[in-house]
Structure formats: structure tokens, C-alpha cells
Amino acid sequence: MAFVQIVDCKTSRIDDMNRLMDAWVTQTQGKRTATHAIVGTDRADNAHVVEIVEFPSYEEAERNSHLPETDRIFHEMVALCDEPPVFTDLDVVRDEQLNKAAVTRLFEQISAGNLDVILDLCAADYHDHDQANAIDTVGAEGFRRECAGYRAGFPDFAFTIETQLADGDQVATRWTWRATNTGEYNGMPATGRAVEATGTTTFRMADGKIAEGWWNWDNLGVMRQLGIIDV
Numbered sequence: 001m002a003f004v005q006i007v008d009c010k011t012s013r014i015d016d017m018n019r020l021m022d023a024w025v026t027q028t029q030g031k032r033t034a035t036h037a038i039v040g041t042d043r044a045d046n047a048h049v050v051e052i053v054e055f056p057s058y059e060e061a062e063r064n065s066h067l068p069e070t071d072r073i074f075h076e077m078v079a080l081c082d083e084p085p086v087f088t089d090l091d092v093v094r095d096e097q098l099n100k101a102a103v104t105r106l107f108e109q110i111s112a113g114n115l116d117v118i119l120d121l122c123a124a125d126y127h128d129h130d131q132a133n134a135i136d137t138v139g140a141e142g143f144r145r146e147c148a149g150y151r152a153g154f155p156d157f158a159f160t161i162e163t164q165l166a167d168g169d170q171v172a173t174r175w176t177w178r179a180t181n182t183g184e185y186n187g188m189p190a191t192g193r194a195v196e197a198t199g200t201t202t203f204r205m206a207d208g209k210i211a212e213g214w215w216n217w218d219n220l221g222v223m224r225q226l227g228i229i230d231v
Contacts, residue, residue: 001057001058001091001092001093002054002055002056002057002091002092002095003054003055003056003057003058003060003061003089003090003091003092004052004053004054004055004089004090004092005052005053005055005061005087005088005089005090006050006051006052006087006088006090007050007051007052007053007077007085007086007087008048008049008050008085008086008087008088009049009050009051009077009081009082009083009084009085009086010047010048010049010081010082010083011047011049011080011081011082012046012047012082013080014041014046014049016080017039017049017077017080018039020073020076020077020080021037021039021051023073024069024070024073025037027069027073028064028067028069028070031067031069032064032067032070033055033056033060033061033063033064034053034054034055034061034064035054035055035056036052036053036054037051037052037053037054038051038052038053039051039052040052047082058089058091061089097166098208099166099169099170099171099205100164100166100171102121102171102205102208102210103164103171103173103203103210104161104164105117105121106118106121106122106203106210107159107161107173107175108159110147110159111157111158111159113151115144115147115148115151116144118140118143118144118147119140119141119144121209121210122140122143122209122210122211123140123206123207123209123210123211124139124140125138125139125140125211126138126139126140126143126209126210126211126212126213127211127212127213128142128143128146128212128213128215129212129213129214129215130213130215131215131216131217131219132215132217132219143213149185149186150179150185152183152184152185153181153183153184153185153186153188153190154179154180154181154182154183154185154195155180155182155183156179156180156182157177157178157179158177158178158179159175159176159177160175160176160177160178161173161174161175162174162175162176162198169204169205169206170202170203170204170205171202171203171205172200172201172202173200173201173202173203174198174199174200175198175199175200175201176196176197176198177196177197177198177199177217178194178195178196179194179195179196180192180193180194180195181193181194181195181226188226188228191226191227193225193226193227194225195222195225195226196225197217197218197219197221197222198217198218199215199216199217199218200215200216200217201213201214201215201216201217202214
């Protein structure tokens with residue numbers, strides 16, 4: 001079970017607090033067990049500072065607290081505070097990464113043939129960059145039509161999410177795409193052949209919607225498997 005520690009303090013020396021955090025990150029390199037750390041200031045009171053540190057488990061947090069570097073930095077942090085900091089220890093019972101959840105739903109629903117989900121999850125002015133296309137697709141409706149074209153040529157196509165990483169407003173997904181070409185696609189008659197491709201898509205989120213996407217995938221390999229090219 002993941003574990004989060006919240007440190008709540010009052011200080012007017014936020015720059016010194018940030019330098020202290022930099023020092024701790026450097027000095028504990030290769031030894032610390034913390035996986036994520038955030039320092040924030042209260043918009044209503046700039047002297048109110050909250051630090052949030054995430055660990056894989058409470059036991060890993062205990063290991064981290066016993067590092068001499070952590071102990072030293074802690075005492076320096078207390079010296080920067082106007083009053084003793086308050087600690088809150090939390091066992092994480094739910095961790096919902098909303099951007100990843102939206103992207104996962106997009107892949108799953110497109111695979112299920114529910115292409116209207118694109119209009120729900122993507123911004124109206126969604127901008128799609130696909131290295132297989134000569135011209136970018138702009139607009140959620142345009143992206144839906146493009147996916148419908150693939151669905152017509154490959155009615156059973158489905159994505160399998162292999163790995164997924166989120167960083168800020170972007171979500172990167174490495175996937176495998178499998179399908180059978182039983183319908184006409186781009187003016188080409190059906191071949192009846194099964195195809196498989198791997199690729200990576202990075203989506204940018206804005207205001208809770210998927211706003212932009214970059215697709216890099218083995219379209220050349222798909223054409224080879226279909227017998228369209230022989231290279």
C-alpha cells in the first residue's frame with residue numbers, strides 16, 4: 001500500500017526551503033525511497049507551506065527517515081519554520097490518475113468499436129499528428145472519421161496497452177494493434193490477412209480533454225503484412 005506524508009509548516013523563507021529540497025534530492029541520490037515530492041504555498045497565505053512526499057509503502061518511508069541525510073535536512077527545515085511543522089501520515093486507499101484514465105478509456109472504447117467516445121473525451125479542436133498521414137487531422141469529428149475508416153477496413157481491430165506513463169499534462173502509451181483486413185481500406189480490396197503493429201502515442205491534456213496527439217507506429221510493417229509492398 002502506498003504511503004504519503006504531508007508536512008504542514010509556516011515559513012517566509014520559501015526560497016531557502018526549495019534550496020533545502022534540492023540539497024536533499026542530491027544528497028540522497030541512489031538511497032532515498034521517496035518516489036514523488038511536491039512543495040506548495042497557500043494562495044491565501046504565502047507563508048503557509050505544504051510539502052507532500054510519496055513512498056511505495058510505510059516501511060519504505062521509515063527506511064527513508066533513517067537516512068542520515070534525511071535527518072540532517074529535517075532539522076534544517078525545522079529551523080526555517082516559524083513554528084513546529086505538523087505531520088500527517090496517510091495510507092493511500094485510492095490513487096486515480098485522471099489523465100491516464102481518460103487515455104485508457106479512449107483506447108479501450110475505440111477497440112470496442114465505440115467511436116463516439118472520441119467526441120466525449122477529445123476537445124472539439126483536437127489536433128492529431130500521425131506520421132502515417134501526409135496532413136494532420138484537426139477536430140474530434142475528423143479523428144472519429146479517421147478511426148471509422150480503419151474500422152471499415154479492419155472491423156476487429158483492437159489495441160493492447162503495454163505500458164503507460166503520465167508526466168504533467170501528457171500521457172504516453174506504448175501499444176500493440178492487432179486486426180484482420182476483411183474490409184476495403186483506402187480504396188484497396190480486403191486481403192483477409194491478419195496484421196499486427198506496435199507503436200507509441202503521446203496525448204496532451206487540456207481542461208480535462210484530450211487536446212493533441214502524436215502517433216508513431218509501424219505502418220510500413222502493416223503494409224508489408226498486407227502484401228501491399230515488398231521491401
